Each structure stands twice: as structure tokens, then as C-alpha cells.
Amino acid sequence: MKNNANLCKRKKTSNPAPKPRQSRNIAATKQRFLDATGEIIQESGIKALRINQIAKRAGRNKRLIYEYFENLEGLIRVYFEQNDYWLSYAEKIEDLLDSHMHDNGRELSSLLLKNHFQNFMSNKLLQQVSIMELTGNSKLLYELSNSRELLGERFFSLSADLFRNTGIDIRVIEALLIGGINYMVLHSISNGSTFCGIDIRAEEGKNALRKTLHQITTWAYEEAEGKKIGGLKKLREILIIELKQNDELVNFGTVLEVKELALFFEVVILSFQEKQVYKFKKDQSIFIQN
Structure with a gap:
């Protein structure tokens, strides 16, 4: 019985689970490599990045760079993804979209631009990446640019309608x-x-640029909203005429070319000549109840 008990004990301890401390050490080592990468970029630029220099600066064996990041490009990619202004929104994109749906992204549009200015002004990495995107031909930079574009599509979805x-x-x-x-x-x-x-190194210049970014986005949204209101007024006028001629059905397909009827949902709550609009259908028809 004792032998069996000892055997069971040995089986339980033969494959120990990874220790939390070990995981923390791996994360800490990765961060040291990333920090070293950032320090070298700040001092000498992206082109100065080398495996040996990064490992020496981090105080770790260069073999670990290959183990954790596969190669130098993998390390640089992770560093870029963590420090790129636009890509930093990737993990919180859903919350941002949900919290700014009420105004079609109007406030967010201005905020993102002002934050981009502040970040780009102080972030040497982003400045160097921007120059490299214009002067070089890098697969990594191309992929990062595409990632920004995909993220940008999510932001534009707020204002598309x-x-x-x-x-x-x-x-x-x-x-x-x-x-x-x-x-x-x-x-x-x-x-x-x-x-x-304009001197954007001076606080006066910075403030002027921030103010103008807000003004331009505000003008764009107000102009779009004005055109939508004008479209609603025109639609109302046409509906009034059509309702007088047709007591049962108004087909939007023959009244006005409207691809997104949801934008004109306000119309369905109108009452004309004691006829109440009570049903809105996706087949672009409105039924009138006598």
C-alpha cells in the first residue's frame, strides 16, 4: 500500500503546472526587450535596431528574443502595435463605438484628431515611422498601415449614415x-x-490648431445634419401630396429615391388629414390607417 501511495505522489508531481512566478518573469523579460527597443529608437532611430544591441540593453540573452518574438521584425511589430496611436484603440474599439453612437461620432471625431496631434508631436517613433512610410518600402510598415485602415473603417461606420x-x-x-x-x-x-x-512648438500655435480641428469637424457634421433636415422637409412635402392622392398606400420607391429609409424614420410619426401612419416596412412601403 505504501508503494502505491508513493507512486501516486510521484505521478502528481511529475508534471507540475507552470508557476505564476515563471509567467511573470517571461512577461517582465518581454517588457525589458520592448523597453530597450524604445530606448534605442529614441536615441538612434529605428534603423539602429539590432538583436545584439537590444539584448545588451535589456540585460538578457538574445536567444530569448527569438523564443518570445521569433525574430527582430516580430519584436519591432509588437513594439509598434503597442505604441502606435491609432492601433492603441484596437482593444477598446467596441466600447468607444457604443459610447459615441448617439451623435454619429461627432465628439469622437474631434477628440481623436486633437489626441493624434498631441501624440504625434511628442512621439519620436510615430514621426520616424511616418517618414519611413513615405521614403521606404517595408512589408511591416505596409501591414501596420493596413491595420490602421481596418480600424479606421470601424470609426467611419459611426458617421456613415x-x-x-x-x-x-x-x-x-x-x-x-x-x-x-x-x-x-x-x-x-x-x-x-x-x-x-503658425508655430506649433509654441502653446499659442498648439491651441490654435486644436481649436481649428474642432471647428472643421463641427462644420462638417452641422452641414450634413442640415442637409438631412432639408431632405426630411422635402420628403414631408412630397408625402403630403401623395397622401392626398392615395388613402391606402404610399410607396417610397415612386416618391423619392431613399436607400436608407431608417434615416427618415421621423416621417412615420406624422399625421396627415386624420390618417395615422402606423407601420413601417423594409419593402419601402408605408401603410395608412383610416
Whole structure:
């Protein structure tokens, strides 16, 4: 019996579970490599990154870089993903979208641009990556750019319905603003002079740029909202005429070309000549109850 008991004990201890401390050590070592990568970038630029230098700076065996990140590119990729302004929103994108659906992303649009300016102004990595994207041909940078684009599509989904069929292209507006921010920052750092008389190194220039970013996005949203309201008024006028001529059914397909009837849902609560609109159908028809 004792032998069996000892055997059971040996079986239980032959394959011990990974210790929490060991996992913490791995995470800490990974972070040391990432920190060392950032320090070298700040001091000498991205092109100075080498396996040996990173391992030496981190005080760890370079073999662990291959074990944890596969290679130098894998390490750089993880570092970029953690420190890229836009990609930093990836894990909280759903919460952001949910909390800004009420205004079609109006407040978020302005906030993201102002935060991008502040981040790009102070983040040497992002500045170097931006220059490399323009001057080099890197598969890694191409993939990171695509990841930003995919994330950007999620943000644009907030305002898609509002800007549809308004003639206002919010994507072009955002592209011009982000491109303008990047150029003004790089110009101020490399050239040191003003741009259009604006010195964004000074607090006055920074505040002026933030204010203008907010103004432009606000104008775009207000213009789109105005066009939607104008469309509703026109739709009401057409409906009144059609309702007088047809007591049973109004088919939107023959009244007005509207691909997204949900945008005009307000219409269904209207009453005309004591006839109450009571049912809204996806087949683009509204039924009238006498």
C-alpha cells in the first residue's frame, strides 16, 4: 500500500503546472526587450535596431528574443502595435463605438484628431515611422498601415449614415486633417520655422490648431445634419401630396429615391388629414390607417 501511495505522489508531481512566478518573469523579460527597443529608437532611430544591441540593453540573452518574438521584425511589430496611436484603440474599439453612437461620432471625431496631434508631436517613433512610410518600402510598415485602415473603417461606420447622400466626404476631410497634422509636426521638428505663420512648438500655435480641428469637424457634421433636415422637409412635402392622392398606400420607391429609409424614420410619426401612419416596412412601403 505504501508503494502505491508513493507512486501516486510521484505521478502528481511529475508534471507540475507552470508557476505564476515563471509567467511573470517571461512577461517582465518581454517588457525589458520592448523597453530597450524604445530606448534605442529614441536615441538612434529605428534603423539602429539590432538583436545584439537590444539584448545588451535589456540585460538578457538574445536567444530569448527569438523564443518570445521569433525574430527582430516580430519584436519591432509588437513594439509598434503597442505604441502606435491609432492601433492603441484596437482593444477598446467596441466600447468607444457604443459610447459615441448617439451623435454619429461627432465628439469622437474631434477628440481623436486633437489626441493624434498631441501624440504625434511628442512621439519620436510615430514621426520616424511616418517618414519611413513615405521614403521606404517595408512589408511591416505596409501591414501596420493596413491595420490602421481596418480600424479606421470601424470609426467611419459611426458617421456613415449621417454623411451618406449629403455630398460631404468625411473621409477626405479626415485624411486632409491627419495629413496636415503630420506634415506640420514634421516640418516644425526638421525645419524649425513656422508654417503659414503658425508655430506649433509654441502653446499659442498648439491651441490654435486644436481649436481649428474642432471647428472643421463641427462644420462638417452641422452641414450634413442640415442637409438631412432639408431632405426630411422635402420628403414631408412630397408625402403630403401623395397622401392626398392615395388613402391606402404610399410607396417610397415612386416618391423619392431613399436607400436608407431608417434615416427618415421621423416621417412615420406624422399625421396627415386624420390618417395615422402606423407601420413601417423594409419593402419601402408605408401603410395608412383610416
